[in-house]
Amino acid sequence: MQRLEVHNLALIDSLELELDSGFNVFTGETGAGKSIIVDAIWLLTGARADTELIRSGADSLVVSGFWDGVMLSRRISQNGRSVARVDGEVVSNRELADAAASMVTVHWQHAAQALLDPKYHRDFLDAGLPDKHVLEMYKSAFTLYQTSKTRLERLRESERERARRIDLLSYQLREIDEANLEMNGEEPLRLERERLLNAERIAADTGHALEALDDADINAVGLLSDAAKFLANAGRFDSSMQQLSLELREALSSVQAIIGEVRDHTERGAADPEALDTIETRLALLEKLKNKYGATIAEVLEYANNLREELLELERAADDAADLEQQLGVLRINLEQHAKTLTAARTKTAAKVAPQLEKVIRNLGMPKARLEFLLLPADFNPHGAEAIEIRFSANSGEDLGDLSKIASGGELSRVMLALSTVLGANTPTVIFDEVDAGIGGQAALAVAEQLAQLAESHQVLVVTHLAQIAARATHHFKVEKQEQKGRTVTRVVRLDQEARVRELARMLSGSESSTAIAHAKELLETH
Numbered sequence: 001m002q003r004l005e006v007h008n009l010a011l012i013d014s015l016e017l018e019l020d021s022g023f024n025v026f027t028g029e030t031g032a033g034k035s036i037i038v039d040a041i042w043l044l045t046g047a048r049a050d051t052e053l054i055r056s057g058a059d060s061l062v063v064s065g066f067w068d069g070v071m072l073s074r075r076i077s078q079n080g081r082s083v084a085r086v087d088g089e090v091v092s093n094r095e096l097a098d099a100a101a102s103m104v105t106v107h108w109q110h111a112a113q114a115l116l117d118p119k120y121h122r123d124f125l126d127a128g129l130p131d132k133h134v135l136e137m138y139k140s141a142f143t144l145y146q147t148s149k150t151r152l153e154r155l156r157e158s159e160r161e162r163a164r165r166i167d168l169l170s171y172q173l174r175e176i177d178e179a180n181l182e183m184n185g186e187e188p189l190r191l192e193r194e195r196l197l198n199a200e201r202i203a204a205d206t207g208h209a210l211e212a213l214d215d216a217d218i219n220a221v222g223l224l225s226d227a228a229k230f231l232a233n234a235g236r237f238d239s240s241m242q243q244l245s246l247e248l249r250e251a252l253s254s255v256q257a258i259i260g261e262v263r264d265h266t267e268r269g270a271a272d273p274e275a276l277d278t279i280e281t282r283l284a285l286l287e288k289l290k291n292k293y294g295a296t297i298a299e300v301l302e303y304a305n306n307l308r309e310e311l312l313e314l315e316r317a318a319d320d321a322a323d324l325e326q327q328l329g330v331l332r333i334n335l336e337q338h339a340k341t342l343t344a345a346r347t348k349t350a351a352k353v354a355p356q357l358e359k360v361i362r363n364l365g366m367p368k369a370r371l372e373f374l375l376l377p378a379d380f381n382p383h384g385a386e387a388i389e390i391r392f393s394a395n396s397g398e399d400l401g402d403l404s405k406i407a408s409g410g411e412l413s414r415v416m417l418a419l420s421t422v423l424g425a426n427t428p429t430v431i432f433d434e435v436d437a438g439i440g441g442q443a444a445l446a447v448a449e450q451l452a453q454l455a456e457s458h459q460v461l462v463v464t465h466l467a468q469i470a471a472r473a474t475h476h477f478k479v480e481k482q483e484q485k486g487r488t489v490t491r492v493v494r495l496d497q498e499a500r501v502r503e504l505a506r507m508l509s510g511s512e513s514s515t516a517i518a519h520a521k522e523l524l525e526t527h
Contacts, residue, residue: 001019001041001065001066001067001103001104001429001459001461002018002019002066002067002068003016003017003018003019003064003065003066004016004017004019004037004040004041004063004064004065004066005017005062005063005064005065005066006036006037006040006061006062006063007061007062007063008054008055008058008060008061008062009036009039009040009053009054009055009061009063010033010036010039010053010055010490011033011036011055011481011488011489011490012033012036012040012055012489012490013055013489015490015491015492017037017477017492018494019459019461019475020459020474020475021459022455022456022459022460022474022475023451023452023455023460023462023472023473023474023475024459024460024461024462024473024474024475024476024477025461025462025463025464025469025470025472025473025475025476025477026461026462026463026464026477026478026479026492027463027464027465027470027476027477027478027479027503027507028478028479028480029480029506030465031481032479032480032481032490033479033481033490034434034463034479035433035434035463036479036490037461037463037479037492038106038431038433038461038463039053040063041063041065041104041106041431041461042106043063043074043076044063044064044065044072044073044074044096044100044104045096045097045100045101045104045106046084046093046094046096046097046100049074049076049080049082050076051076051077051078051080053076054076054077054078058078059077059078060075060076060077060078061075061076062074062075065103065104067103067428067429070086070087070099070103071085071086071087071088072084072085072086072096072099072100072103073085074096084096086099101427102427103427103428103429104427104428104429104430104431105426105427105429105430105431106431106433107416107420107430107431107432107433115390115403115404115407115412115415115416115419116404116412117404118387118388118389118390118402118404121373121388121389121390121403122383122384122387122388124390124419124423125346125349125350125353125373125388125423126346127423127426128349128352128353128422128423129345129346129349130345130349131345134338134341134342134345135342135384137338137341137342138335138338138339138341138342138384139382139383141331141334141335141338141339142335142338142380142381142382143382144331144334144335145328145331145332145334145335145380148324148327148328148331149328151324152321152324152325152328155317155320155321155324156321162314162317165314166311166314166315169307169310169311169314170311172292172293172307173304173307173308173311175289176289176293176300176301176303176304176307177304179285179286179289181286181289181297181300181301182297183297183298183301185297186283186286186297189279189282189283189286190283192275192279193276193279193280193283196275196276196279197276203266206262206265206266207266209262210259210262210263210266213255213258213259213262214259220255221252221255221256221259224248224251224252224255225252227248228245228248228249228252231244231245231248232245335380339380339384339385342384342385343375343384343385343386346373346375346384346386346388347375350372350373350375353373353422353423354371354372354373356422357371357415357418357419357422357423358370358371360417360418360421360422360446360450361414361415361418363443363446363449363450364414364417364418364439364443364446364447364450365414365439365441365442365443365446366394366411366414368393368394368395368396369392369393369394369411370392370393370400371390371391371392371393371400371403371415372390372391372400373388373389373390373391374388374389374390374391375387375388376388376389389402389403390403390415391403392406392407392411392415393406394406394407394408394411403415410439413439414439414443417432417447417450418450420432421450421451421453421454427458428458428459429458429459429460429461430454430458430459430460430461431460431461431462431463432451432460432461432462432463432464433463434463434464434465439466440466440468444466444468444469445468447466447468447469448466448468448469448471448472449472451469451472452472455474465507466507467504467507467508467520467523468523470503470504470507471504471520471523471524471526471527472527475494476494476495476500476503477492477493477494477495478492478493478495478499478503479491479492480493500524501517501520501521501524502517502520504520504523504524505517505519505520508520508523
């Protein structure tokens, strides 16, 4: 991480922190806010958004981290809304977490409590696998096998249940198919019903229309015919009137055509009770189908298509079951092969890593400590074909036992530190938040040595209260509180050599006495 920018997080109003590779340490008095730096980076890993982290009076907090060619950022607003970005592009919180997982690892002060849950023992061992592809191949094989197994179990449901389902679906499909539904066939039926229901009114109105057009003593045809003659007479003297006469005769022809259609309609338009009953019956059937299978005819037809697909699947279930059973056998063999490969890789890794961990733990003040990874055969599961436990003994002459049951809190912390530094460094940046709690003296020097070794190949950020560890760092930052305009703010200051000596003196004795200064200088010079 080259730079960390933080705005309105807890006591931090604005912070732009330039970071270096190697061993970076953060110190400060209790309550100064050292862990706020870790909190900020933790938000970049997709941690749950907590509005209580927003600085009092601010609308939102923003955290941004910059690695080589990668920028991660997170904004959390007072309304609880969280916006994550990767290289400026808005992403989901899960996508942010995935991106951060390849950039930074955070080890919390109380991370040792994870060792009380054996499932984390497996995670630590797998972190040491030289080829993670072995684990991914097993997981993929297990997913394929489990999916096929579940499907086969479903296909093997009792024949009686399947037959009952086929009968029900067949009845429903037959009921729909026999109705001969058309996508837009309902509206014409409703219009025809409306016509038949108003047949008497239609007959009366068309009769009046015929009378006005042709049947009355004085009617439209007669009037138009007379008008056309008069215009024709006028046309002998005015050619424009002749044209109007022709147009009027065309209009008269149209009126006579309309009269013919109206008269035909009137003669055959008597109400047909049987036709109305047929339409009412058809519409009632459509309503019944819609009540049972969908709100519209389109939905009923879609439901019918779904019925056909399910029936097809059920009817070929027996054949599928036989084929799937054969396929499952092949997938089982494939799963067993990948499980064996994974078990062999874990066994080899355990044999290599356990001595390395023992060496580190012994250097941390437990010279008689012993540790091993125990692989116990188990049923196939998403993580492998074995249960994994870390077995531990702090004293000579004692049998190895379950780490989560026999180790004290201090012992758990040291084992966790060893695991974190030996196995927990798969990202370019590794952060430790006071994982040195509860240790001191020679053990503290050993912790410092272990962190320094890790910093040779990784960027290491450590929040610590131990001068022995702070003295070993290559870059020292002090976190301190200041009062500005009546408000408390947290500042992070990079220390030069002189300021660093004073800070180490404070950490050693709580003062900057000449003795403490001399001790601090001696501590620095030894490294």
